[in-house]
Amino acid sequence: MKKKVEYFLDCSSPWTYLSFKGILDLSKRKDLEIIWKPILVGGIFNSINPSVYENRKNPIKEKLDYHQKDLEDWSKFRGIKINWPKVFPINSVKAMRGSFFFLDQSNIEAYLEVVFRAYWTEGKDISDEVCLTAIVETLGASAEEFLKFIEFPETKSRLIENTQELMDRGGFGSPTFFIDQKDMYFGNDRIQLFEQLL
Numbered sequence: 001m002k003k004k005v006e007y008f009l010d011c012s013s014p015w016t017y018l019s020f021k022g023i024l025d026l027s028k029r030k031d032l033e034i035i036w037k038p039i040l041v042g043g044i045f046n047s048i049n050p051s052v053y054e055n056r057k058n059p060i061k062e063k064l065d066y067h068q069k070d071l072e073d074w075s076k077f078r079g080i081k082i083n084w085p086k087v088f089p090i091n092s093v094k095a096m097r098g099s100f101f102f103l104d105q106s107n108i109e110a111y112l113e114v115v116f117r118a119y120w121t122e123g124k125d126i127s128d129e130v131c132l133t134a135i136v137e138t139l140g141a142s143a144e145e146f147l148k149f150i151e152f153p154e155t156k157s158r159l160i161e162n163t164q165e166l167m168d169r170g171g172f173g174s175p176t177f178f179i180d181q182k183d184m185y186f187g188n189d190r191i192q193l194f195e196q197l198l
Helices: 014-029 041-047 051-057 061-078 093-103 108-120 129-138 143-149 153-168 188-195
Strands: 003-009 032-038 176-179 183-186
Touching (some): 014 061, 032 153, 093 108, 093 143, 093 153, 108 129, 176 188, 183 188
Antiparallel strands (some): 003 176
16 A cells, blocks of 8 residues: 655745655655645745744854755755756745646646756746746646636635645645654655655
């Protein structure tokens, strides 16, 4: 029987990009089913975790320097290239609503792969509909249908509901994982930890 891992994610975080690669690699090694839960992490920061904004306003140099080294180390480990984008933070709401479009078509992994790479490697503005249109078309989907879909009230509700669900279950950021519904793990580096349970 496949083990299920709920994966709450927002593509606006470099650590989530790292975790995306990590969880896909893990799913190849283990009999694992990923339950995709797109969220809007900015909504969480605004609601229960505003300390993120304070840390950005008043960074500690030593911590910032180490943070950069840590990001580079993990990027090498995961086999991806992260170039800090000019636009940060990014408004990821349209991109994350769009993930449901591809989730419903069982193609969310391919979509997220292109979105993450576009923003974190190529520095593209994934908040822009022109950018998203190009991404959608590379995946062989209809850009017109996609743009309509992300404005449906039902689509907006799905993103809000996932975000609220994560907060209700004790989550405070992206990426967050749940094993067996109650066992929560936060962060890219926790994949190695919960791998032992699988």
